[in-house]
Amino acid sequence: FDALVGGESHLPSVTRDGVRISVLLNAGLSVDGESAVLDMADGIGLYRTEIPFMLHDSFPSEQEQTARYRAILANYPNRPVCMRTLDVGGDKPLPYLPIVEDNPFLGWRGIRLTLDHPELFLSQLKAMLRASEQQDNLSIMLPMVTSLSEVQAGRRLLDQAWLEVSEELGRRGSSIRYPSLGAMIEVPSALYILPEMAAYVDFWSVGSNDLTQYLLAVDRNNSRVADIYDAFHPAVIRALYQIANEAHQHAKPVSVCGEMAGDPLGVLVLMAMGYRRFSMNLSSIPKIKYVIRRASVEELQPLLELGLKQDNSAALKSLFSGYLEQIG
Ligand code: PEP
Ligand code: MG
Secondary structure (H helix, E strand, C coil): CHHHHHCCCCCCCECCCCCECEEEEEECCHHHHCHHHHHHCCCEEEEECHHHHHHCCCCCCHHHHHHHHHHHHHHCCCCCEEEECCCCECCECECCECCCCCCHHHCCCCHHHHHHCHHHHHHHHHHHHHHCCCCCCEEEEECCCCCHHHHHHHHHHHHHHHHHHHHHHHCCCCCCCCCEEEEEECCHHHHCCHHHHCCCCCEEEECHHHHHHHHHCCCCCCHHHCCCCCCCCHHHHHHHHHHHHHHHHCCCCEEECCHHHHCHHHHHHHHHHCCCEEEECHHHHHHHHHHHHHCCHHHHHHHHHHHCCCCCHHHHHHHHHHHHHHHC
């Protein structure tokens, strides 16, 4: 099976009925920019900048960040690279920034933390922008957005960073493009403010890991409740469907970058909903491409219609696993 799927990893991901799907990489380690990986993915859908921060023993300098981001952007010329601003706290601790809280998953994490440290936020944005001088492929994404005010503040900081870097580069006759800015949809409140948010962001990306965790109030890393953590729970499925529909209404590109995007059943359900961009770990790319190239969106849509009426995840999953068996 591995040999079979491996052989198609470099072919474009188009469904049997001709729908082009973007298969993107979730990255964060420098090895993600190496050789074979490069031709398999259509770009990077999620660059987790906290990973290089975790590997250091203190905050990396702006220069160090610039060099790292520049190398990543250069690895994917003419392909999109979406960098997420620092998403520490919760399940992503930084050894040199101890945070002691009773409820870290409900605490100081993601954009909450960086908005409280605008100097850190700005220095990261400026490093990303400087790194984009030679490449035109950078977009930036905000993690753990709960409220509109966070997106507005993130936008203002990006404006400021862009002005400062543009001025600096302008002095030596160079310039940078203003990158597109997106928000992750992974806190349930974000679902209900999509129309307002649409005025401030260029795209959305669904973090199905955290979205599932917070919708179901179940720790994504606690094995004791692992059977309750279910991305196919009817509530999660309806939430994902709502996001797809609102993104379509507001003409915003939308992707899914949680684990669900690297799961064959998940991708079938999401394609039926209208999602066309999936970002996943390297190891999932071959099998997801294999599934996409054998699926037909037209055939999947009636399954979704039926699936949305189910009151439990097993029923929905069996509809789609029947299809999966049929195609491959
Ligand atoms: C998610 O929450 O689904 C996501 C992609 O981000 P992370 O796993 O880094 O929290
Ligand atoms: Mg997340």
